[in-house]
Amino acid sequence: MKLIISIGNPGEKYKNNRHNAGYLVIDVLKKLRTKELKNLILAKTDTYMNDSGSFVSKLINHYSLDINHLYVVHDDLDLPLGTWKIQYAKGPKDHGGINDIEQKLGTKNFWRVRVGVDNRKPEVKVSGEEYVLQDFTKKEVVQVEQVIKKAVQELCKKLATS
Numbered sequence: 001m002k003l004i005i006s007i008g009n010p011g012e013k014y015k016n017n018r019h020n021a022g023y024l025v026i027d028v029l030k031k032l033r034t035k036e037l038k039n040l041i042l043a044k045t046d047t048y049m050n051d052s053g054s055f056v057s058k059l060i061n062h063y064s065l066d067i068n069h070l071y072v073v074h075d076d077l078d079l080p081l082g083t084w085k086i087q088y089a090k091g092p093k094d095h096g097g098i099n100d101i102e103q104k105l106g107t108k109n110f111w112r113v114r115v116g117v118d119n120r121k122p123e124v125k126v127s128g129e130e131y132v133l134q135d136f137t138k139k140e141v142v143q144v145e146q147v148i149k150k151a152v153q154e155l156c157k158k159l160a161t162s
Contacts, residue, residue, distance in 0.1 A: 001039050001040070001041065001063060001065060001069065002039060002040050002041070002065075002069040002070075002071065002159060002162075003040070003041045003043070003059060003060065003063065003065050003069060003070050003071065004026065004029065004040055004041070004042050004043070004071040004073060004113075004155075005043045005044070005045060005052075005055070005056055005059065005070070005071070005072055005073065006022030006023045006024075006025055006026040006043075006044050006045070006072075006073040006074070007022050007045045007049055007052040007056075007072060007073070007074050007097040007098075007101075008020035008021075008022050008023045008044065008045065008049060008074075008075075008097075009048050009049050009133075010044075010045070010046050010047070010048070014133070016135040016136055016141075017132065017133050017134065017135055017136075018075055018117040018131065018132045018133075018134060018135075018136060019049055019075050019117075019132040019133055020075070021074070021075040021115040021117055021144060021148075022044075022072075022073035022074045022075060022113070022115065023044050024115075024144065024145075024148055025073045025113060025115065025148050025151060025152060025155075026042055026043070026044050026073060028148055028149070028152050029042055029152060029155075030042055032152070032156070040159070041059070041063060043055075043059060045097075049096055049097040050096035050097060050099075050100055051100060052072075052097040052098075052100050052101050053100035053101045053102075053103055053104030053105065054100075054104060056070070056072065056101050056104065056105065057101075057104045057105060060105070067105060067107060067109055067110050068109065068110070070110040070111060071086075071110070071111040071112070071113055071155070072098065072101060072110060072111070072112050072113070073112075073113040073115070074095065074097055074098060074112065074113070074114065074115065075115055075117045075132060076091065076092045076095070076114040076115060076116055076117065076118075077092065077095075077117060077118045077128050077131070077132065078091060078092040078093055078114075078116075078118070079092075079114055079115070079116025079117075079118065080116050080118050080119070081116055081117055081118060081119035081140060081143055081144070081147075082116060082143045082144075082146070082147050083116035083147065084113070084114060084115050084116060084147050084148075084150065084151040084154075085112075085113075085114045086111065086112070086113050086114070086151070086154060086155060086158060087111070087112050087114065088109070088110070088111050088112075089108045089109045089110065089112075090112065091112060091114055092114065098112070113151060113155060115144070115147065115148065115151065116147070117132065117136075117144075118131075119140060
C-alpha cells in the first residue's frame with residue numbers, strides 16, 4: 001500500500017493558488033483509477049500548508065504505512081513553471097509544508113512529487129510567500145495542466161515498478 005498526499009491550503013479562497021498545485025495532481029490521479037493505482041491511498045490535506053505534518057503523520061499511523069511508501073505532492077518555487085521532478089528525500093530548499101512534514105515524521109526519507117510554479121519576472125520583487133498565494137493566470141493554467149499530465153504519467157510508471 002502506498003500513500004500519495006497532496007499538500008496545499010483548504011477552502012475556496014485558495015483553490016486556484018500556485019500553492020495548491022499538488023491538489024491538482026491528486027484530482028487527475030483520482031480520475032484515472034488504473035491498475036497502477038489500485039493499492040494507493042490518495043488524500044489532500046485538510047490543514048493549511050505549514051501544518052501539513054500532523055495530517056500526514058496521522059495517515060501514516062492510521063494505515064501503519066512504511067515511510068518509504070509515502071509520496072508528497074507539492075508546489076515548488078525552486079522549479080520553473082512547466083517543470084516537475086519526482087525525487088526521494090530531496091528538495092525543495094525551503095518549503096513550510098515539507099519542513100513541517102519532515103519535523104513531524106522525524107525524517108526526510110520520503111518521495112516528493114515537485115510541481116514547478118515559479119514564473120516570476122526578475123524585475124518584479126514579489127516574495128515567495130506572497131507569490132504562491134496568488135492564483136495561476138489563464139496562460140499558466142494551460143502550462144500547469146500539461147505538466148501535471150506528464151508528471152502523473154511518470155508517477156504511474158514509477159508506482160507500477162515499485
